Structures are given as C-alpha cells and as structure tokens.
Amino acid sequence: MKKIVVLGAGLSGLASAALLAQAGHQVTVLEQGDWIGGKSRRLNLAGQIVDTGPSLVTFPGVWQKFLDTYKSLGGQVPSAPEFIRLPEVGRYFFQGQEIDIPIPPGHPWYEPWRRFAEEHEPLSDAITKLLTTGPTDTASLPALAQLLRVYRSGLTTSSYLAGLKWMPQGLKDLIAIHTLNAGVAPDQTLPIYASMTAIMAKDGITVPKGGVNELPRLMAKLAEAAGADIRLNTRATRLSKGKVETEDESFEADAIVSSLDAAVTNQLLTGRQAAAATSRSCSGVAIYAALSEPLPEGTVTHSVVMPDQPKRLYAALKQNRAPEQTMTFVNYYLPGGIYDNELPTVAVLLTAPADGAKTDLTTPWVRAEVDRVSKLIGLNKPIDSYFAEHQVLNADYFGSYGHPLGALYGEKNPMWQSGPLHSPGYRSPLRPWLYRVGASVHPGGGIPAVIGGAMNSIAPLLRL
Numbered sequence: 001m002k003k004i005v006v007l008g009a010g011l012s013g014l015a016s017a018a019l020l021a022q023a024g025h026q027v028t029v030l031e032q033g034d035w036i037g038g039k040s041r042r043l044n045l046a047g048q049i050v051d052t053g054p055s056l057v058t059f060p061g062v063w064q065k066f067l068d069t070y071k072s073l074g075g076q077v078p079s080a081p082e083f084i085r086l087p088e089v090g091r092y093f094f095q096g097q098e099i100d101i102p103i104p105p106g107h108p109w110y111e112p113w114r115r116f117a118e119e120h121e122p123l124s125d126a127i128t129k130l131l132t133t134g135p136t137d138t139a140s141l142p143a144l145a146q147l148l149r150v151y152r153s154g155l156t157t158s159s160y161l162a163g164l165k166w167m168p169q170g171l172k173d174l175i176a177i178h179t180l181n182a183g184v185a186p187d188q189t190l191p192i193y194a195s196m197t198a199i200m201a202k203d204g205i206t207v208p209k210g211g212v213n214e215l216p217r218l219m220a221k222l223a224e225a226a227g228a229d230i231r232l233n234t235r236a237t238r239l240s241k242g243k244v245e246t247e248d249e250s251f252e253a254d255a256i257v258s259s260l261d262a263a264v265t266n267q268l269l270t271g272r273q274a275a276a277a278t279s280r281s282c283s284g285v286a287i288y289a290a291l292s293e294p295l296p297e298g299t300v301t302h303s304v305v306m307p308d309q310p311k312r313l314y315a316a317l318k319q320n321r322a323p324e325q326t327m328t329f330v331n332y333y334l335p336g337g338i339y340d341n342e343l344p345t346v347a348v349l350l351t352a353p354a355d356g357a358k359t360d361l362t363t364p365w366v367r368a369e370v371d372r373v374s375k376l377i378g379l380n381k382p383i384d385s386y387f388a389e390h391q392v393l394n395a396d397y398f399g400s401y402g403h404p405l406g407a408l409y410g411e412k413n414p415m416w417q418s419g420p421l422h423s424p425g426y427r428s429p430l431r432p433w434l435y436r437v438g439a440s441v442h443p444g445g446g447i448p449a450v451i452g453g454a455m456n457s458i459a460p461l462l463r464l
C-alpha cells in the first residue's frame with residue numbers, strides 16, 4: 001500500500017483516486033475549489049440545474065472501461081447514470097446553409113458524406129483502444145495500423161482532408177472545425193480529429209441523464225466508498241519528492257498524481273512561474289442560462305454555428321486575439337429531458353482566444369457573435385432576451401484554476417506531439433514518483449481522453 005496524493009478533483013483526478021483507493025492505496029485528493037468535477041461544474045440558475053464545461057460524452061466505451069476496472073478491483077458500482085442519445089449529432093449553420101449531421105439523402109453533399117462516413121465509422125473501436133492503452137503498449141499496434149491505413153500520408157487533419165479530391169470544400173471545413181474541440185486549428189493536429197463527425201454520427205452523442213456532472217459525482221462517491229479522502233478548498237502550493245504542501249499543511253506521499261494543467265504542475269515543482277507560451281490552445285466564453293420562455297419550436301438540441309471564413313478564426317486563435325466570427329455550440333435542453341428542470345436551459349459556448357480576458361455579454365465581439373448566432377438559429381430576438389438568469393464563464397475564470405490565461409487544453413504541443421506521444425508524458429525518469437493525468441498532460445480530446453489517459457498513467461500503481 002502506498003500513500004498517494006491526487007491533485008485536482010476533476011474527471012481525471014477522480015478517476016485516478018477511485019481506482020487507486022479501490023486497489024488498496026491510501027489516497028488523499030486535494031482540490032482547490034469548493035466543487036467536485038473541475039471543468040465539469042453544476043450551477044443553479046433561477047432554481048434550475050445547469051452543468052458547465054463538458055456537455056457531450058463521446059467514446060462511451062472509455063467510461064465503461066473505467067467502471068469495469070473499478071469492479072475488477074473488487075469495487076461495487078451501485079447505479080451508474082443512464083446515457084441519453086441526442087436525436088441528432090448537430091445542426092450546422094455554415095455559409096448560409098443549415099446542414100444536419102448525418103447528412104440526409106437528397107442533400108448535395110450526401111454522396112461524399114456517405115463515402116467519408118463509411119471509411120471512418122469503423123475507426124470508433126480502434127480509437128477507443130488507443131485512448132485506453134498506454135503509448136508504448138504493443139496491444140495498441142493493430143488499432144494504430146487500422147488508423148494509418150485510412151489516413152495514409154496525411155499528417156494533419158488539414159493535409160489529410162486536402163488529399164480527398166472528391167470532397168466539396170464546405171464539407172471539409174465542417175469536418176475540420178472539430179479540431180477546435182482539442183483547442184487547436186486543423187493544421188496543428190493529427191488527422192484523427194477528421195474522423196470525429198463520422199464516428200459521432202454512427203455512435204451518436206450522448207448526455208448522462210441528470211447532466212454530465214453526474215459522472216464526477218459518481219466517481220467521487222466511488223473514490224470515497226473505496227476509502228479516499230477528498231478535501232475541497234485545499235490548494236497545493238508546492239510539490240517535491242515525498243511531499244505535497246498546501247497553505248496550511250504538508251502531506252507525505254509515496255506517489256503524487258497531478259491533474260493540474262501542465263504549466264501549473266511545473267510551477268508547483270520548480271517554484272517558478274514560466275512566461276506563458278505564445279502557442280496555446282483556445283479558451284471559451286461559455287454562457288449558461290435558465291430561460292423564462294422556450295426557444296421557438298424546431299430549435300434542435302445541439303447547434304453548431306460556424307464562422308463564414310474558418311481560416312480567419314484559426315489565424316486569430318493562433319495569435320491569441322479575439323476573432324471577428326467564431327465557432328459556437330448552442331445546447332438547448334427542454335425541461336424533463338436531460339434535466340428534471342421546470343424551465344428550459346441553454347448553453348452558448350463560443351470558442352475564444354486564451355488571453356485571460358474577463359469577457360461578458362457586453363464585450364463587442366461576444367455581443368456581435370451572440371447576435372449572429374441568435375439570428376442564424378432562427379430566433380427573432382437575441383438569445384439573451386430569453387434569459388431568466390445567466391452566468392458567463394470566460395478565460396479569466398478558466399485561468400483561475402487551470403492554465404493561467406485560460407487555455408482549455410494548456411500550451412500547444414508541436415503537431416507530432418498532439419497525440420499519443422504528447423509532451424509532457426505520463427511519467428518522466430527524472431521524477432518517477434510523479435504521475436501526470438488529464439489536464440496535466442493531455443493536449444485535448446475531452447472526457448474520454450482524460451479518463452482513458454488517467455487509467456493509462458496510473459496503470460503501474462494498480463498492479464499491487
């Protein structure tokens with residue numbers, strides 16, 4: 001049995017804590033905030049439950065593997081939340097068109113979409129395998145070979161898509177924009193992100209009944225049932241071999257698991273705050289609201305409003321400046337669906353530069369985008385005029401517990417390190433007692449990547 005201190009009670013820290021405690025270690029989780037879930041946080045707006053941060057769960061096989069691993073270590077999972085599949089992957093608004101994914105027969109892009117989807121849908125299991133297998137594990141080789149056969153010589157999402165001469169440019173743009181879910185432009189990351197729309201169309205996108213925050217809540221329960229001690233309002237201030245210090249206390253540790261942003265982890269290790277790299281992943285302006293009246297009938301659950309010129313958005317984000325137009329998700333939940341609320345709720349999620357700014361609805365570019373989005377999704381007045389109560393989470397908020405300028409996936413790696421060869425890695429021979437998970441290593445990919453990555457990183461500690 002080892003004494004293990006886990007830093008951060010987000011999805012990756014809690015996944016680590018639950019498995020390590022169930023494996024018999026003495027686990028203490030230190031969390032600076034007063035809530036469970038990190039980027040997944042629950043708000044109460046006008047008496048309604050609204051979950052912030054991640055809203056959609058992809059690659060559900062990774063979550064299942066977490067539960068199966070917990071059970072295989074002897075743990076009991078009383079009841080896991082049911083996943084509700086959304087009726088559509090999304091309605092995309094792009095250059096005057098409204099396009100549903102999967103693209104229906106009769107649409108001019110139907111044939112190229114079908115051709116693309118047939119090739120990429122089968123990659124879902126291979127990607128799940130890669131997400132749950134360590135980078136040096138030979139068990140991942142067949143999955144890797146399957147991906148390479150599809151991507152051939154395409155090194156980035158853009159270069160792979162550029163090689164598909166039969167695909168209309170508009171469809172390429174729509175597929176490519178999903179690299180922003182990893183915080184970066186399509187020419188800055190591996191072609192694996194090109195497969196996302198096709199895989200989401202086949203597997204569906206799902207939301208746990210009750211909201212995504214049900215997942216970290218369950219993980220915290222599993223961790224505590226296994227004996228972990230979760231301490232909220234406890235900020236780690238210094239890490240060294242054998243010890244984690246906070247403002248008031250010092251914790252002995254045979255091993256430390258950090259889920260804190262890589263720059264924050266490095267600062268706690270060295271005591272020095274490095275200047276922020278200019279190359280960083282994007283941030284967000286996330287507007288959450290309970291509505292006083294429903295949006296017009298026909299408004300879909302998940303809308304994606306694209307910029308007219310995606311290249312201009314990518315250029316602005318690379319320079320960490322506000323874009324003229326951005327990519328925005330609108331998630332709209334009627335009462336009684338995902339949430340047992342009495343009022344409808346909405347999340348308007350604008351992709352934003354990681355500039356640490358305290359933006360709100362009066363910030364000119366945000367105001368202009370909220371108005372553009374409102375018109376495009378079919379409202380005859382700005383969406384905020386439907387709000388009963390709202391809250392805006394911006395780069396300043398994300399920077400308060402993550403990358404200092406609010407970069408959601410931290411500083412950007414060189415392209416070839418944006419996948420399994422990420423830097424920093426899970427472990428370093430210089431500090432064999434430190435296990436990095438989630439935001440501390442991962443360049444993007446969301447819930448499946450941080451839960452899968454946590455399981456990969458701590459695997460040696462589960463072999464007692």
Ligand SMILES: Cc1cc2nc3c(=O)[nH]c(=O)nc-3n(C[C@H](O)[C@H](O)[C@H](O)COP(=O)(O)OP(=O)(O)OC[C@H]3O[C@@H](n4cnc5c(N)ncnc54)[C@H](O)[C@@H]3O)c2cc1C
Binds near residue numbers: 009033437448
């Ligand atoms: C607006 C938004 C929308 C998103 N949408 C999706 C989506 O639809 N699907 C998806 O899969 N992913 C999505 N993501 C990404 C997903 O939320 C993240 O990848 C994931 O939640 C990261 O989890 P984590 O545990 O690695 O890090 P975090 O959640 O950042 O957890 C780190 C924890 O460490 C704590 N901490 C920081 N410093 C200290 C310290 N010094 N001492 C102690 N504790 C500390 C923080 O308070 C935090 O709780 C979204 C993210 C955002 C912000």
